[in-house]
Every structure is written in structure tokens, then in C-alpha cells.
Amino acid sequence: MIDFSLPERIQNQLQMAEYVARQVMRPHARYLDENEHERPHEYIKLMWPIMADMQARSLERERRKAEEAASGKAPERKKGPSSYFVGMMHLAEMLAWGDVGQYLCTPSALLGGTAIEAVGTLEQKERFLSRFADPNQPPAWGAMAMTEPGAGSDTSAISTTATLDEETNEWVLNGEKIFITNGGLALEESNGLCVVWATVDKSAGRAGMKPFVVEAGTPGVKVAKAEIKHGIRASDTVALVFDNCRIPYDNILGSAEVRDRSAASKKGFKGAMKTFDASRPIVAATAIGVARAALELTKEKLAEAGIEIRYDAPPHEMTAIERDIIEMEAELKATWLLTLRAGSMMDQGEPNALESSMCKAKAGDAGTRIAHRCVEILGPMGYSREWLVEKLARDAKIADLYEGTQEINLLIVARQVLNYSSSELPA
Ligand SMILES: Cc1cc2nc3c(=O)[nH]c(=O)nc-3n(C[C@H](O)[C@H](O)[C@H](O)COP(=O)(O)OP(=O)(O)OC[C@H]3O[C@@H](n4cnc5c(N)ncnc54)[C@H](O)[C@@H]3O)c2cc1C
Numbered sequence: 001m002i003d004f005s006l007p008e009r010i011q012n013q014l015q016m017a018e019y020v021a022r023q024v025m026r027p028h029a030r031y032l033d034e035n036e037h038e039r040p041h042e043y044i045k046l047m048w049p050i051m052a053d054m055q056a057r058s059l060e061r062e063r064r065k066a067e068e069a070a071s072g073k074a075p076e077r078k079k080g081p082s083s084y085f086v087g088m089m090h091l092a093e094m095l096a097w098g099d100v101g102q103y104l105c106t107p108s109a110l111l112g113g114t115a116i117e118a119v120g121t122l123e124q125k126e127r128f129l130s131r132f133a134d135p136n137q138p139p140a141w142g143a144m145a146m147t148e149p150g151a152g153s154d155t156s157a158i159s160t161t162a163t164l165d166e167e168t169n170e171w172v173l174n175g176e177k178i179f180i181t182n183g184g185l186a187l188e189e190s191n192g193l194c195v196v197w198a199t200v201d202k203s204a205g206r207a208g209m210k211p212f213v214v215e216a217g218t219p220g221v222k223v224a225k226a227e228i229k230h231g232i233r234a235s236d237t238v239a240l241v242f243d244n245c246r247i248p249y250d251n252i253l254g255s256a257e258v259r260d261r262s263a264a265s266k267k268g269f270k271g272a273m274k275t276f277d278a279s280r281p282i283v284a285a286t287a288i289g290v291a292r293a294a295l296e297l298t299k300e301k302l303a304e305a306g307i308e309i310r311y312d313a314p315p316h317e318m319t320a321i322e323r324d325i326i327e328m329e330a331e332l333k334a335t336w337l338l339t340l341r342a343g344s345m346m347d348q349g350e351p352n353a354l355e356s357s358m359c360k361a362k363a364g365d366a367g368t369r370i371a372h373r374c375v376e377i378l379g380p381m382g383y384s385r386e387w388l389v390e391k392l393a394r395d396a397k398i399a400d401l402y403e404g405t406q407e408i409n410l411l412i413v414a415r416q417v418l419n420y421s422s423s424e425l426p427a
Pocket residue numbers: 143144145146147151152153154178179180181182229232237398401402403404405406407408411426427
């Protein structure tokens with residue numbers, strides 16, 4: 001049986017998240033949408049101690065694992081199944097229900113941290129992640145930069161280079177990255193960091209692509225532009241330029257070897273790419289949170305107009321709106337279960353590439369359709385900026401675009417189902 005019940009600690013965090021969503025995010029949602037590039041200071045202040053505590057626990061787990069491995073002791077098995085990821089997904093869903101743009105500004109290592117946790121050595125985890133684990137320090141952000149003007153879905157086309165300066169033993173990064181979430185917060189507004197994908201050998205294709213950690217304050221990296229967006233306008237999205245940006249040799253994650261066919265090297269690249277298996281269910285959870293918010297607001301407005309949804313009405317008596325709402329609620333619930341399944345597999349350490357892409361593709365599509373149908377159901381007021389539903393419809397679309405577009409995730413699903421490699425079923 002699949003059990004999605006949450007331990008008490010996560011249930012308490014979820015209650016806190018609901019409070020933050022209602023009392024802090026919602027009251028600022030419209031203002032931050034109208035004033036893109038302002039920061040959700042109140043949300044950040046509230047979330048930082050919670051996120052720092054989570055990062056501290058995660059680092060503690062890493063230290064324990066390393067000690068056990070060094071002593072040859074069998075890893076200590078926790079009693080009962082883990083629910084770490086499923087807990088994270090509940091939090092993401094709830095905070096996105098509050099305001100997904102603000103949620104994306106959550107002070108933590110975020111995607112950059114996921115890559116470091118997946119591939120970094122213990123020394124790298126300590127060096128890079130401890131800044132996210134101390135609530136007494138100012139908040140910090142992590143980012144992950146892959147996309148470039150000439151490389152989006154086809155990541156193997158990246159042209160940012162990392163060249164080793166053998167005299168100084170430093171990597172020198174040159175290139176441009178665009179649409180980087182929290183790039184500004186990470187590199188210019190906090191003591192954060194960005195995991196940057198660059199090629200050490202363009203002729204080697206994917207094998208030459210490596211992730212590098214660029215820390216805030218490193219000369220040679222700058223925010224070139226803050227993007228102006230359709231939705232999630234509270235979220236920080238920037239273009240970054242690397243101009244002879246020098247970083248220590250040890251800031252590479254995984255092996256630097258291109259032709260290295262060792263298990264460790266393969267694990268390095270695949271491990272970093274596997275961060276998507278963790279992040280896609282989280283994106284799906286946020287899409288579900290946004291759609292739930294749109295549905296609930298729509299039902300509230302309908303109720304104010306005297307229209308209650310009669311769940312027990314016989315089908316031949318049901319109005320079109322009742323049927324639509326019930327169908328959308330059922331679809332959202334089914335999508336949530338699919339998403340929880342992907343997260344629960346993550347918790348059990350089971351490969352979840354199929355489920356992760358499946359839930360992301362499904363939630364991006366369902367979330368966008370549901371939020372737009374809510375706009376239609378509410379008529380002109382659904383389209384008005386007086387109510388939040390139009391903003392939710394704009395916010396919903398992003399889940400179909402980042403972390404692999406809808407089409408790319410469907411392609412991954414097809415590969416997994418057919419057991420084809422990327423060369424047998426290319427993009
Ligand atoms: C708000 C926002 C935040 C972002 N944050 C980050 C971030 O933090 N870090 C980062 O690295 N990137 C980030 N991105 C970039 C995002 O991941 C890319 O936009 C996405 O990967 C798509 O790339 P592209 O925009 O170049 O589109 P393209 O790859 O040019 O695709 C254009 C269209 O063609 C379709 N398409 C492409 N190839 C195929 C194919 N083989 N088969 C079928 N259809 C195909 C796509 O699905 C899409 O509909 C962000 C983007 C946005 C909008």
C-alpha cells in the first residue's frame with residue numbers, strides 16, 4: 001500500500017506554511033505582481049529560519065553517512081519509510097497556493113543545492129552549503145544556470161566555456177546564461193552561489209558538460225538584465241554574463257575528465273542531471289498549488305453569487321459549471337496523487353525519471369488548463385486585475401516551461417516507456 005501520511009514534524013511545518021501562505025503571501029501577491037523586481041521581504045524573513053533548519057539537518061545527515069562509510073559500519077536505517085520529499089512537496093504545494101512567485105524566492109540553496117547534494121563531496125557540501133544552514137546569518141540563495149541564448153531544451157548546445165588555467169589552477173568561465181531563477185538574489189544580493197553548466201570540451205558534446213560552483217562576490221560574473229515576465233513576477237529571473245570569471249579548481253562538481261568512463265565520472269554527470277528527478281515533482285506540486293488556489297477562489301466567488309456546487313446532484317440535473325468544477329477537482333486530485341507517487345519513489349530511493357517527467361508534464365498541462373477555465377467561468381471579473389484569478393492563470397503557465405518544457409518531458413516519458421536511449425529517440 002502507498003502511504004502518504006506525514007510525520008508530526010512535517011505536519012507542523014505545513015500548518016506554519018499555511019499560515020505564511022494566508023497571512024503573508026496572499027496580502028502581498030498583487031502588489032508584487034504589479035511591482036516586478038521588488039522582493040518579498042516579509043516572506044523571506046519568515047522562511048529563512050525554517051529553511052536554514054532544514055539545510056542544517058540535511059548537512060548533519062550527510063556527515064553521519066560519511067562517518068558510517070568511513071568506519072565501514074552499515075548505514076543506520078531509519079524506522080519506517082522516509083517522507084522527506086513528500087513533505088517538501090506538500091510544503092511547495094501550500095506555498096505555491098499562497099503565491100508561487102514569492103515561493104520561488106524562498107531563501108535556500110534550491111536547485112544549486114540539489115546539484116551539490118547529488119554530486120558534491122562532503123568537503124564541497126560543507127564549504128558550499130553551510131551558508132544556507134545558519135539562521136543567524138543573513139538569508140542566502142542558490143541558483144542553477146544551464147539555459148543560454150542558443151541552448152534551451154537542447155542542453156548539449158551550451159557554449160559557455162570553462163578553461164583550466166594550469167598556472168593558477170583555476171577554471172576560467174566565459175559565456176552568457178539567460179532566464180536564471182534567483183540568479184540576482186544568489187550572486188548580487190546575498191552570500192549565495194550559482195551552479196553553472198559549462199563545457200570543458202565542446203567537441204565532446206554532453207561528455208564535455210560539467211557543473212561548476214560560482215560563489216557570490218566572484219569577479220567576472222554579473223547580472224546583465226532582470227527579465228520582465230508574463231507571470232511569477234515576484235520571482236527573480238535574470239541573465240548572467242561570465243567574463244573571464246575565475247573560480248578555484250575544486251569548484252567543479254564531479255570529475256573534470258571528459259573521456260573518463262569510470263563509474264565515478266558517469267555518476268557525476270548523471271547525478272547532477274538527476275537533480276531534475278527531484279525538482280520536477282516539486283514543480284508539479286507548485287502547479288497543483290496554483291490550480292487549487294484558482295479553483296478555490298472561483299468556488300468562493302460563485303458561492304458569493306449564490307451558486308453552490310451540488311456534488312450530489314444527479315448528472316442530468318447538474319449545471320455545466322458544476323460539472324466543470326467537479327471534473328477539474330477530480331483531475332487535480334489525480335494529478336496530485338501521480339505527483340506524490342514520484343516524490344514517494346524519491347523517498348524510497350527508487351528510480352523515478354518516468355514518474356517525475358510524467359507528473360511534471362501532467363501537472364503543467366492540468367494546472368494551466370484549470371486556471372484558465374477558472375478565468376472563463378468568472379467572466380469579465382475573472383479577467384479583471386481586481387481579483388487574483390487572472391494572475392493565477394498567468395502564474396500557472398511557467399510549470400509548462402521550465403525544468404523541461406511539456407514537450408521535452410513527454411519525450412522523456414516516451415523514452416522511458418519504450419526503453420529507448422536518447423540517441424534511439426532523439427529530441
Ligand atoms: C521564468 C523562467 C525561469 C527559468 N529559470 C531557469 C533557471 O533557473 N535555470 C535555467 O538554466 N533555465 C531556466 N529557465 C529556462 C527554461 O528552462 C527554458 O526556457 C526551457 O528549457 C526551454 O528552453 P527555450 O526557452 O530555449 O525553448 P526552446 O528549447 O527553444 O523550445 C521552444 C519550443 O519548442 C519546443 N521544443 C524544443 N525541442 C523540441 C523537441 N525536440 N520536440 C518537441 N518540441 C520541442 C519546446 O517544448 C518549446 O515549446 C527559465 C525559464 C523561465 C521562463
